[in-house]
Amino acid sequence: MDRYFEDRLLEEDPVLSEVVAASERAGLPAIQLSASQAKQLELLVRIAGATQVLEVGTLGGYSAIHLARGVGAKGRVVTLEIDPAHAEVARRNIELAGVADRVEVIEGSALEILDSMIMDGDGPFDFIFIDADKESNVGYVERAVALGRPGSVILVDNVVRDGGVADESSERPDIVGTRAMMDLLHDHPRLEATAIQTVGVKGYDGFALLVLS
Ligand code: SAH
Ligand code: DHB
Ligand code: MG
Numbered sequence: 001m002d003r004y005f006e007d008r009l010l011e012e013d014p015v016l017s018e019v020v021a022a023s024e025r026a027g028l029p030a031i032q033l034s035a036s037q038a039k040q041l042e043l044l045v046r047i048a049g050a051t052q053v054l055e056v057g058t059l060g061g062y063s064a065i066h067l068a069r070g071v072g073a074k075g076r077v078v079t080l081e082i083d084p085a086h087a088e089v090a091r092r093n094i095e096l097a098g099v100a101d102r103v104e105v106i107e108g109s110a111l112e113i114l115d116s117m118i119m120d121g122d123g124p125f126d127f128i129f130i131d132a133d134k135e136s137n138v139g140y141v142e143r144a145v146a147l148g149r150p151g152s153v154i155l156v157d158n159v160v161r162d163g164g165v166a167d168e169s170s171e172r173p174d175i176v177g178t179r180a181m182m183d184l185l186h187d188h189p190r191l192e193a194t195a196i197q198t199v200g201v202k203g204y205d206g207f208a209l210l211v212l213s
Contacts, residue, residue: 002200006035016065019093023060026089032062033131033157034202041129041155044209045070048153050126055079056110056140057132057157061090061097067129068099077103078125080110080132111136114143124149131157134174137181145190145212152212156181160197160206185210 016035024030033041045053045067051074053067058081067077077099081087087107094103106113110132117123128144130137137156144154159165159182164175185193190213197206 002034002036005200010035010039015097016062018096019060019062019065022093022096023062023089026060026085028060028086028089032059033066034198034200036200037198037202037207038063038066040196040198042066042070044153044155045127048127050153051075052123052125052127053077054123054125054128054144054147056114056128056130057081058090058105059086061093061103061105063129063131064090064103064105065094065097065099067127068094068097068103070127071102073102075102078106079103080106080108080113082107082109082132111139111143114140114147118143118146123147124152126152128152128154129157130154133177134158135177137177138184141181141184141191141210148212150213154191154208154210154212156208156210158205159195159208160204162204181208 041063051071053071055064055067058064058079064077064079071077081090084107087105090105094100125147130140159178164170165178185191191210193208193210195206195208
């Protein structure tokens with residue numbers, strides 16, 4: 001079905017094909033969003049009417065390019081990446097996609113960068129996409145709340161993992177991290193949330209969709 005939807009709903013996009021190929025050539029892990037998920041991200045940004053977007057976890061810039069397309073020419077995307085090699089590939093890909101003027105890649109530990117952004121009074125961001133080390137998901141959501149405003153949308157990747165996230169006995173750090181985030185959401189006073197489960201070329205996974213009040 002994913003191939004079918006890609007074929008019917010997504011346009012041939014030589015730039016995106018080259019972005020994926022360049023990331024692969026550079027030896028980056030192929031863990032970026034699938035084409036259908038990335039389009040979903042772009043459309044969610046547009047539905048939210050977001051112009052100020054924050055991303056945690058850039059990799060080769062594939063999702064950041066979709067965020068940039070979602071915000072349009074007058075929008076701005078800030079994306080955080082700890083691995084300098086990933087950040088370098090991302091900057092080249094973002095340039096290739098023609099959105100370098102609206103995307104800033106900041107290198108470093110996301111928790112530290114987010115804390116300094118909070119200290120500096122940055123934001124508010126209309127839309128925040130969290131897709132880095134899952135162990136830090138609680139910390140990322142807490143900081144996203146601080147950098148958002150009432151109505152901000154927060155989207156968190158990889159909250160299904162083939163059903164692994166429902167496994168209470170799992171000791172996998174990523175699962176434990178994502179489950180801790182779900183516990184935080186369970187009775188968070190300012191966050192309403194649901195999950196969008198996805199199945200496709202990346203297997204069975206999904207996003208948590210949060211709205212801040
Ligand atoms: N959003 C990307 C995929 C991100 S993969 C896309 O769909 O195209 C996760 C990325 O998070 C990796 O590049 C990894 O290096 C980065 N990352 C992991 N831990 C991090 C941290 N503590 N701070 C910032 N980035 C981190
Ligand atoms: C994997 C997939 C992801 O979307 C991610 O953010 C990290 C890892 C994976 O398939 O291993
Ligand atoms: Mg992910």
